[in-house]
Amino acid sequence: xxxxxxxxxxxxxxxxxxxxxxxxxxxxxxxxxxxxxxxxxxxxxxxxxxxxxxxxxxxxxxxxxxxxxxxxxxxxxxxxxxxxxxxxxxxxxxxxxxxxxxxxxxxxxxxxxxxxxxxxxxxxxxxxxxxxxxxxxxxxxxxxxxxxxxxxxxxxxxxxxxxxxxxxxxxxxxxxxxxxxxxxxxxxxxxxxxxxxxxxxxxxxxxxxxxxxxxxxxxxxxxxxxxxxxxxxxxxxxxxxxxxxxxxxxxxxxxxxxxxxxxxxxxxxxxxxxxxxxxxxxxxxxxxxxxxxxxxxxxxxxxxxxxxxxxxxxxxxxxxxxxxxxxxxxxxxxxxxxxxxxxxxxxxxxxxxxxxxxxxxxxxxxxxxxxxxxxxxxxxxxxxxxxxxxxxxxxxxxxxxxxxxxxxxxxxxxxxxxxxxxxxxxxxxx
Numbered sequence: 001x002x003x004x005x006x007x008x009x010x011x012x013x014x015x016x017x018x019x020x021x022x023x024x025x026x027x028x029x030x031x032x033x034x035x036x037x038x039x040x041x042x043x044x045x046x047x048x049x050x051x052x053x054x055x056x057x058x059x060x061x062x063x064x065x066x067x068x069x070x071x072x073x074x075x076x077x078x079x080x081x082x083x084x085x086x087x088x089x090x091x092x093x094x095x096x097x098x099x100x101x102x103x104x105x106x107x108x109x110x111x112x113x114x115x116x117x118x119x120x121x122x123x124x125x126x127x128x129x130x131x132x133x134x135x136x137x138x139x140x141x142x143x144x145x146x147x148x149x150x151x152x153x154x155x156x157x158x159x160x161x162x163x164x165x166x167x168x169x170x171x172x173x174x175x176x177x178x179x180x181x182x183x184x185x186x187x188x189x190x191x192x193x194x195x196x197x198x199x200x201x202x203x204x205x206x207x208x209x210x211x212x213x214x215x216x217x218x219x220x221x222x223x224x225x226x227x228x229x230x231x232x233x234x235x236x237x238x239x240x241x242x243x244x245x246x247x248x249x250x251x252x253x254x255x256x257x258x259x260x261x262x263x264x265x266x267x268x269x270x271x272x273x274x275x276x277x278x279x280x281x282x283x284x285x286x287x288x289x290x291x292x293x294x295x296x297x298x299x300x301x302x303x304x305x306x307x308x309x310x311x312x313x314x315x316x317x318x319x320x321x322x323x324x325x326x327x328x329x330x331x332x333x334x335x336x337x338x339x340x341x342x343x344x345x346x347x348x349x350x351x352x353x354x355x356x357x358x359x360x361x362x363x364x365x366x367x368x369x370x371x372x373x374x375x376x377x378x379x380x381x382x383x384x385x386x387x388x389x390x391x392x393x394x395x396x397x398x399x400x401x402x403x404x405x406x407x408x409x410x411x412x413x414x415x416x417x418x419x420x421x422x423x424x425x426x427x428x429x430x
Contacts, residue, residue, distance in 0.1 A: 007159040009198070012284050015292040017166050020308050026068055026299035027079055027335040028054065028090040036061045040090055046073045051101045051275055054090055063135050064125035067092060068277040068297035070099040080331040082320045082340070083416075089335075092299070109270045114185045117270055124269030125276050125338075129261030130230065133339040136262055139251075140185050148254040150188040151239050152179060152263060154195040154202070155223050155230040158322030161342045163280040164260040166293040168195070168202055171264060176209045178267035179218075186256055192239045193220040196229060227324065228398040232257050234367050246368060246394040261341075276338055283309065285345035287316040296336050302343060303332035311345060319344040324399040354407035362401035362411060368394050372401035372411045379414040384421045392418055 030038040038055035042048060048067045055065035071094045079089040109117065122137035130153060156164040168175060183191055195202050206220045223229050223238050236255055237243050244253055258266075261279060268274045278297045283290055283305070290309040302320070306313050319326040320340050336343075362372040371390055378386040395415050402411040 007198075008284055008286070009160065009162050009165075011291045012160075012162045012282050012293055013165055015162070015166070017170055017280055017293050017295055020294045020296050020300070020305060022069055022094055022096070022297055023300045023304040024094050025074070025301070026092045026094060026297060027301055027333065028065060028068070028092065028299040029079070029081055029087040029335060029337060030055050030065065030089065031081060031087050031337070036063075037088065038063060038065050040076050040088075042073050042090070044073050044075055047071075048073060048092065049099045049101045051277065053275075054092075061135055061138065062122060063127060064123060064275065065090075066125055066275040066277055068299055069094045070097050071095040080334055082327045082329055082334050082337070084327075109181065112270075114187070117181060117185050120270050120273075121266055123275070124265065126262060126265045126269060127276075127338050128259055129265065129279060129339060129341070130259035133337075136258070136266070139256065139258075140182065142186065142251045142256070145251045146254055147186040147188045147251065147256055149190045149192060149240060149256075150179070150183055150186055151235060151255060151257040152191065152193040153230055153232075153235055153257050153259045154193055154199070155235055156199075156260075157196065157225075157227045157229040158324055158326075158341070159227075160284040160344055161282045161322050162284075163282045163293050163341050165199055165202075167260050167264055167280055168199075169205055172205055172209065174267045174271075175260065175264060176215070177271060178263040178265075180214070181266055181270050182256075182258065182263065188256070189217060191215075191218040193218070194223050194235055194239050195220065196225050197222045198225045228367055228396070228400060231367055231396050231398060246391065279336070279338060279340070281336060281340060282342035283311070283344075284342065285316075285319075287312075287347055288345040298338060299335045301333045301335050302329065305336075305343060306332065313345070315348055317346045317348045319346060324403065325397055351408050353410060356409050357407055359406060361404045361406065362409075365400040365404045367398060367400065368396060370395055372415070373409065375418055376409050376411050376414040379418040379421070384418065384425060387418045387422055392422070395419075 036057045036059055038057045040055050042054045049070045050067055052067045053064055054067050057063045071092045074091040074093045076090050078086040081087040118137050118140055126136040127133040154168055200222055203220055210218055233244055265276050278295050280293055280295050282293050289311050317328055319328050320343055356373050374390045375392055399412050
């Protein structure tokens with residue numbers, strides 16, 4: 001069962017992308033991915049330039065972090081992160097000079113090999129912008145797997161969010177160039193651009209590009225207005241009819257999926273030689289006094305955004321991301337990250353929790369066909385190893401289970417904390 005959820009997309013869908021003025025201080029988190037955190041390559045007091053490398057991971061999950069502005073490295077210390085943890089953070093004092101690093105790579109990207117293109121993507125610090133933030137260069141390094149289909153994930157199924165829609169509508173040419181680059185890297189036979197039915201007007205926007213000879217084998221399809229239609233496995237099934245088992249990577253089946261924001265970043269990196277230093281986010285929510293899609297520098301604290309847009313924060317619940325998979329934040333110094341798709345201002349409500357009544361609704365709506373109530377039960381009873389017995393690692397944290405639960409059981413909290421506990425236990429065993 002896939003859910004239909006009330007949406008507020010109409011508030012921001014037709015709002016053109018605007019820029020938010022740069023903050024005086026930017027907080028660049030060196031957040032870890034699967035146990036790997038970037039290491040600073042700059043020191044306190046260093047003068048830096050825009051686009052300069054300031055942190056990197058050198059192991060198999062290699063990623064790079066760049067300066068969004070020019071200025072001075074003020075400090076490197078732990079600061080609050082959206083998930084409630086503290087993360088080592090590089091603080092930059094903006095000098096507002098916008099001095100840029102001189103790029104020395106001027107080889108025409110059309111003359112680059114797939115391996116050279118992947119290297120540019122790696123050097124640009126591109127990660128999946130749909131939420132997971134998996135390093136994109138690794139995703140596109142498919143080895144011996146033959147990729148027959150590249151799927152463009154334009155199914156922005158989270159209510160409220162329209163940042164991907166704005167990119168598709170306003171920066172269409174850049175998006176198609178990004179798709180062309182990725183198709184070349186993957187040597188894919190087909191390209192499928194998936195958009196939800198509620199955004200069907202984009203078909204007219206895409207039409208001139210789809211008719212071009214170089215885009216033979218490209219097609220745009222309409223997907224159901226359902227949540228979580230943008231989940232990788234759910235999108236693959238809707239777009240191709242192929243239902244992959246949870247244990248199988250899409251590349252093994254000849255399929256790669258990428259989010260709209262990720263593809264735009266590929267374009268910027270390969271064509272314009274620009275690393276990821278900003279992203280498009282949606283500002284929305286019933287308690288917001290300002291609505292729109294904004295380009296914001298990575299590391300911009302939410303406090304700066306609310307001040308710039310004149311948004312009142314007291315008495316509201318503030319969510320970074322979408323209302324389903326986003327994270328409620330308590331500290332306005334938390335910054336925008338590469339995976340942050342929106343900032344929502346919602347009415348603060350007290351949630352009354354009750355015991356599970358074994359209704360099975362959470363099982364009915366789970367797109368991964370899991371048993372969410374078992375995660376909560378085993379986490380509460382501290383039977384952490386049982387969590388993997390019920391395949392907790394396959395959970396995509398879409399929150400459909402908690403949304404539908406009549407007892408308001410803290411399912412997502414149990415799942416997220418359960419994954420942390422399992423990781424801690426695994427590290428202890430090693």
